[in-house]
Amino acid sequence: MTAERKVALVTGAGHRVGKEFAIALGKRGYDIAVHFHSASRQSAETVRTISAGGVRAESFEQDLVSAEGPALLVQSVIDRMSRIDVVINSAAVMKRTPVDEVTVEQWDDIFALNLRAPFFIARAAASAMTSGGVIINISDLAAFETWPAYIPHAISKAGVVKMTESLAKVFAPKIRVNAIAPGAILLPDDWDKDQAERFAATTPLQRIGDPSDAVAAMLYLLDAEFVTGETIVVDGGRRIRS
Secondary structure: OOOOOOEEEEOOOOOHHHHHHHHHHHHOOOEEEEEEOOOHHHHHHHHHHHHOOOOOEEEEEOOOOOOOHHHHHHHHHHHHHOOOOEEEEOOOOOOOEOHHHOOHHHHHHHHHHHHHHHHHHHHHHHHHOOOOEEEEEEOOHHHOOOOOOEHHHHHHHHHHHHHHHHHHHHHOOOEEEEEEEEOOOOOOOOOOHHHHHHHHHOOOOOOOOOHHHHHHHHHHHHHOOOOOOOEEEEOOOHHHOO
């Protein structure tokens, strides 16, 4: 890593959209801290892909549900890569939890990863961003809609929106904090073709999104130097469909 090259930490970067965020930032010339918890094989593949582009990428294993995990992750990145300039809080869990079946353990695990972890990662990283930086949190379309089978998930993601606004105010003017709320980007793995087609048909832009759509929003927020405290919804118009 050269002295001038900036470092981006992407949580949950071993798979799905988190992986695409990490790869895109590597192409932008950032050295990448690839966080994972259980996806070690996928994380290693992400590191190989990014490294092939000529920048440094290292993997960092950490359980962000643990109380100490977020701060330990940030400190590990600083110890090994010397700095943090960008944080993408992408790690999350989405569990089907019908209201009558929600347990205290499920509630706590969902909130620990989806809301508590990004808060403490952002706080720890901000203290190291002495020359300024960018934090992008990943919310969800569920933050703005009512999904009866995913109520704890939706509440946690609504909390991410409010957290983003609050941290943007506290960390200004040196650090910008924004969020992306994807919807209709990647469908559940267990959906069949008919379900996918019905979903696309009820989306105003008449298609399922692609991770590149979320990546485009991330890159915009990375460069948008007069934008902070905002949440960009990337959902093909589903929020306005009715």
